[in-house]
Amino acid sequence: MHSEVLKYEANGLHLESVLYFDESKAGKRPAVLVFPEAFGLSEHTKEKAQRLAELGYVTLANDLFGEGKTVNSMEEVMGFIGPLMQNPLNIRAYAEAGLKALLARPEVDASRIVSIGYCFGGTVSLELARGGADVKGVAGFHSGLGTVRPEDAKDIKGKVLVCIGADDPMIGPDARQAFAEEMTAGKVDWQLHLYGGVVHSFTNKQADSAGMPDAIRYSASADRRSWVSLVDFLEEIFQSE
Amino acid sequence: MHSEVLKYEANGLHLESVLYFDESKAGKRPAVLVFPEAFGLSEHTKEKAQRLAELGYVTLANDLFGEGKTVNSMEEVMGFIGPLMQNPLNIRAYAEAGLKALLARPEVDASRIVSIGYCFGGTVSLELARGGADVKGVAGFHSGLGTVRPEDAKDIKGKVLVCIGADDPMIGPDARQAFAEEMTAGKVDWQLHLYGGVVHSFTNKQADSAGMPDAIRYSASADRRSWVSLVDFLEEIFQSE
Numbered sequence: 141m142h143s144e145v146l147k148y149e150a151n152g153l154h155l156e157s158v159l160y161f162d163e164s165k166a167g168k169r170p171a172v173l174v175f176p177e178a179f180g181l182s183e184h185t186k187e188k189a190q191r192l193a194e195l196g197y198v199t200l201a202n203d204l205f206g207e208g209k210t211v212n213s214m215e216e217v218m219g220f221i222g223p224l225m226q227n228p229l230n231i232r233a234y235a236e237a238g239l240k241a242l243l244a245r246p247e248v249d250a251s252r253i254v255s256i257g258y259c260f261g262g263t264v265s266l267e268l269a270r271g272g273a274d275v276k277g278v279a280g281f282h283s284g285l286g287t288v289r290p291e292d293a294k295d296i297k298g299k300v301l302v303c304i305g306a307d308d309p310m311i312g313p314d315a316r317q318a319f320a321e322e323m324t325a326g327k328v329d330w331q332l333h334l335y336g337g338v339v340h341s342f343t344n345k346q347a348d349s350a351g352m353p354d355a356i357r358y359s360a361s362a363d364r365r366s367w368v369s370l371v372d373f374l375e376e377i378f379q380s381e
Numbered sequence: 382m383h384s385e386v387l388k389y390e391a392n393g394l395h396l397e398s399v400l401y402f403d404e405s406k407a408g409k410r411p412a413v414l415v416f417p418e419a420f421g422l423s424e425h426t427k428e429k430a431q432r433l434a435e436l437g438y439v440t441l442a443n444d445l446f447g448e449g450k451t452v453n454s455m456e457e458v459m460g461f462i463g464p465l466m467q468n469p470l471n472i473r474a475y476a477e478a479g480l481k482a483l484l485a486r487p488e489v490d491a492s493r494i495v496s497i498g499y500c501f502g503g504t505v506s507l508e509l510a511r512g513g514a515d516v517k518g519v520a521g522f523h524s525g526l527g528t529v530r531p532e533d534a535k536d537i538k539g540k541v542l543v544c545i546g547a548d549d550p551m552i553g554p555d556a557r558q559a560f561a562e563e564m565t566a567g568k569v570d571w572q573l574h575l576y577g578g579v580v581h582s583f584t585n586k587q588a589d590s591a592g593m594p595d596a597i598r599y600s601a602s603a604d605r606r607s608w609v610s611l612v613d614f615l616e617e618i619f620q621s622e
Contacts (some may be wrong), residue, residue, distance in 0.1 A: 300577075306561055313561070317554055320547055323577050328579075331606065336541075336564050336571035361617075365572065368613050372606070 141193055142180065145208070150237030151230055154205035157238060158186060160193035160201070161247050170252035170378040171198040171245075173238050173268075173275075175261030177344065178217045180210035184247045185258065185345045186372075195371065198247050202238045202261070221260055228289050232271035235264050239273060252276060252378055254298070256370065257283060259345060262302065269296040277301070281366055282340050285311060285319035293326025300330040301373045303366035305338030309355050333369055335362040382434055387441065388447070391478030393501040394447035398479060399427060401434035401442070402488050411493035411619040412439040412486075414479050414509075414516075416502030418585065419458045421451035425585045426499065436612065439488050442559055443479045443502070469530050473512035476505050480514060481585040493517060493619055495539070497611065498524060499584060503543065507619055515540035518542070519619045522607055523581050526552060526560035534567025541571040546579030550596050574610055583607075592593045 144161040145156050158181070161169075172192050176185035181203045189201035204220075211217060224231050235255065254277040255265040262283015269278040270287060272295035279301040300323060304311050316332060325329040341347035342359035343366060350356045359366050383404040386397050399422070402410075415434050417426035422444045430442035445461075450459060465472050484491050491586065495507040495518040503524015510519040511528060513536035520542040541564060545552050557573060564571040583600035584586035584607060591597045 304572075306565065306571075311559055317558075320554070320575065320577070324547065328577060329602070330547075330576075331574040332547075332577075334561065334575070335572040336561070336569060336573075361570070365613070365617075369610070372609050376602075376606075 141190060143161070143190075146241045148237055150234045151234040153202055155203040155206060155208050155237065157181070157192040157202040157203045157241065158189065158208075159242075159245065160189050161198040162193060162196060165196065168247060169196060169243055170254070170374070170375070171200070173200050173202060173235070173253065173255040173265070175202045175235065175238070175255065175257030176229060177341070178204075178257045178260035179212070180204045181208050182210050182346070183342065183344060185261070188258070188343070192374075195374070197374070198242070200238060204261075208295040224340045225263075226288065227285075228267045228270070228287055231267040232262055233375035234275075236273060237270070239268065239275070254278065254374060254377060256280070257367045259283060259341065264350070267302070268339050269298060269300065270298065271295065274365045277373060278372055279370055281343050281370075282308060282311070282358055285315050287322075288323075290318075290322040293322045293328060296326055298329045299373070299377060300328050301369065302331070302335070303333045303335070303362070303369060305334045305340060305342050305359070305362060307338060308340045333366065335359065335365065338362045354365045382431060384431075387476055387482045389482045391475045395611070396447055396478065397449040398422070398444045398482065398584060399430065399442045399449075400439070400483075400486065402439040403434060403437060406437065409488060409490040410437060410439055411495070411615070411617070412441070412483055412489045414441050414443060414483060414494065414496040414506070416443045416475070416476065416479070416496065416498030416500045416505040417445050418582065419445075419462050419501035420453070422449050423451050423587070426502070427586060429584070434616075439483070439486065441479055441483045445501075456489060465502075466525075467529065469508045469511070469528055470586075472505055472508040473514075475587045476509035476511070477514060479485060480509065481515070482609050495520065497521070497536040500524060500567070500582065503577070507541070510541065512536065513538065518614060520611055520614055522584050522611075523552070525548060526556050528563075531559075531563040531566075534563045534569055535570045537567055540614070540618060541569050542574070542610060543572070544576070544603070544610060546575045546581060546583050546600070546603065547575045547577045548579060550579045551581055574607065576600065576606065579603045
């Protein structure tokens with residue numbers, strides 16, 4: 141598996157994202173942007189991007205804080221994320237910088253791009269789509285669903301899949317219903333998969349170290365189920381092109 | 382593919398359900414009960430049961446009205462279904478009769494049974510589980526989620542998957558939320574997959590002939606997606622045993 145750091149600028153940050161692809165294959169191929177949880181470019185993000193690259197896609201595990209660093213405290217996270225959530229145009233600019241870096245690669249088929257993400261990275265992917273980017277699909281896992289610009293859903297060009305824990309205290313029934321209404325009003329081809337007894341960060345094996353099991357907890361079954369749904373989502377999109 | 386009519390009694394009706402299995406395979410194997418839409422044992426039900434049998438399962442496409450007949454009018458359907466919905470114990474007795482007929486077969490591994498259904502047949506499968514039947518999983522497609530005995534969810538022994546159209550006028554946001562709360566209170570391992578822009582009967586290619594596209598309509602994408610989720614659901618359950 142080839143891996144390589146891509147350096148580029150976005151919103152004043154020096155981003156260092158990691159590109160993966162199977163160098164034994166020739167020719168252009170579909171690509172997947174992978175946006176990280178709010179703690180930055182973690183092993184979790186890289187592992188998901190690597191597993192997707194093993195399926196034959198070019199993938200980019202996106203840096204969030206610059207220089208590939210991760211942060212540990214919720215205070216740092218919220219200091220960074222909070223202002224961004226109020227200005228989704230900055231989130232979109234950040235995501236578009238990753239998309240542009242990916243599109244510059246000769247291995248990538250520019251007409252076949254999907255953007256996925258975890259937690260805040262799911263929000264990033266949704267905002268990229270709301271901004272009208274030419275992505276064929278967007279998937280979010282325990283991803284924040286809200287936006288201050290719901291009217292932009294009409295500009296979403298690709299299919300949407302979100303996978304959410306039914307007991308996620310950050311993405312409750314009202315947020316899910318608002319998302320359903322937003323996507324429906326935007327005439328999006330969308331799916332929401334809801335997992336009972338599951339909370340936030342269910343794809344991340346490191347989640348339990350947060351010591352907040354009622355809010356943040358790994359779920360082997362939801363991780364596996366949502367992965368199967370993602371793999372099928374990608375096949376549905378890329379095989380139909 | 383071997384097929385054979387199984388005759389048995391339930392709630393005073395002479396049922397004629399159809400059993401399918403691959404006779405080229407030997408030994409006991411997992412089995413799937415398939416309960417029909419409210420119009421009875423249609424080609425739609427038989428086709429789904431046959432496709433599951435092709436995957437290696439023993440399947441039983443369940444008769445609903447007796448003597449394998451189907452009905453055409455909504456009046457007939459409601460005259461039959463309405464009273465049953467008020468008395469889920471009769472629904473359960475009906476489902477248990479199918480389960481018993483299946484368990485009597487030498488091809489069936491009695492410890493590995495899943496019950497699925499479409500529309501009212503999904504409700505039947507859910508009621509079978511709420512009644513405490515020893516089924517390892519229940520799946521419902523555009524299935525009614527409500528029950529007059531939600532407190533029985535605690536007796537559900539298997540996993541639950543329901544696949545619902547987000548615009549299904551018969552299964553709206555309140556019904557979905559009530560179901561989520563019922564399953565969570567019962568500590569069930571449950572999933573709900575929601576498909577945007579999709580209404581009732583999305584798995585049934587004959588649905589469009591009803592001439593009610595805002596309420597009842599086939600969806601090739603939701604049919605395919607929910608089938609993939611069902612196949613994975615069965616693999617998850619049966620491979621872990």
